[in-house]
Amino acid sequence: MRLRTLSLAAASGTALLAAGLLPAHASATPTPRSAQEGTVSAADLLSKVTSCSQVSNGKYRTDEETSATVPVCGKNGAVFWKADLDIDCDGQRTANCNEDRDPWYQDDTAFHQSDGKPLKAETLPYVVVPSTSSIWNYSNAGIKGGGVVAVIYNNKVEYAVVGDTGPTKIIGEASYATAKALGIDPDPATGGAESGVTYILFKNSKVSPIESHSAAVTLGNQLAQQFLANN
Template structure:
């Protein structure tokens, strides 16, 4: 069924006071019925995410961005455009905030009384020809096609599944609604709930970071079934990261500086000390031995005769990285994934604390996010 749009006004959830200004919701283009001809009882309630890659594996893979959009998107009306849609292998990715899209079938959670921007339809429809139910189905939103980016040209069909990653959680979702052509970052009430995000359509959502990893053409059946969404999504994600296994270690042999995503900054050993526990930090690139690292075929990074090591084999965010006698343990293994370095034992990325580019900034492990403070160039 093709719908005619009523007004072009954005209905992205503007948390910064637009409700008080009385801004109305709008409707969107082309509501199309998609999915199987029969429904699934699993679509009556949110389902737990199926097995698949971890959040860290997905974020590490998503960190390598080839720009796919002709320009960037804002996360809310009136804000600067900072979000780039990226192409990464077979997937499209972006990292943004997440506001709550409560449109679709009226329920106790999603209605004009709970959502100032509520509209009783979605751009695409379920297998039974009905709008989606926001507090039931895990769904996400893509901006309307424009010169900036067209999901249609990218091969992203209605219902295409995505892995949505937030705070270490992975939930698979289906493409069910369109958003404004210049704003990005929305998901359903049920998706927010499953991710641990406040689902209140008027006051909830999160500033993020929330990472959306879209697998074009991977459509569940029935489209509204969370069980089917999980099954198709986890399979697509596993294939995308390479069979669900960890990424290969750095190629051995290179010796030289490890350059940071911050221009002119290198990975450095504080005081050029070779003592166990010497701090690994950022510092202006200077060509000294304290910044010379050898990339081992065994996944180690060696300098001054010792290995880059996660302190006390920790796995928690914020665990510091130091220099230590090479011992073959998982705390001294590093795997290159795009522009990031992942410690497989913890599933976390090498990270400049802060984030900061100042001389003396300690390096640590942190949940992979692909930000500048987690980008590294190894010697070849």
């Protein structure tokens, strides 16, 4: 988990949009793969997470130098938090996830593909959960490696899996592929979103194989429908 700053290109694009020098449909960030995955809208999911019943023993920081302001919240069948999105580019080396592109690159992930290899952050949407600590134990909460996560940003829904673990006191991180799909700059050194990202993790769920994004979307859509019905 690292502090991220807006890339120059993204900042310039945002400024041009504000000045009316780019058409309304222009984007300062990469075009997402799709505006929404599945049939459940971002608005419907967000309507169920407007208040927090805190289940963590404390709160998390979004970056090393920020104060602890983010609790893990409980709902029927899920936990959720609202934070930033830092870029995780760990796992198998690819064109955009490697030592040259990512100053913090590590060649492994906490959870592995069905063939035993680390996950591919560049192509697989996954979320990073804080490692177990006195603040919160994700495993005791029914969250597993390969569990389904609905990641919501800017009215978009992206289904991902729990794919890696991070620092014990910091929250708000997802893979390169997750960021790209949501229209967030995925650059591991300068990308990410400073705020506005909601993570809904469905309890006792597991995608098999973990590397199948289509399986995550199918299961995620079913769980999202149940989440709306039960909350």
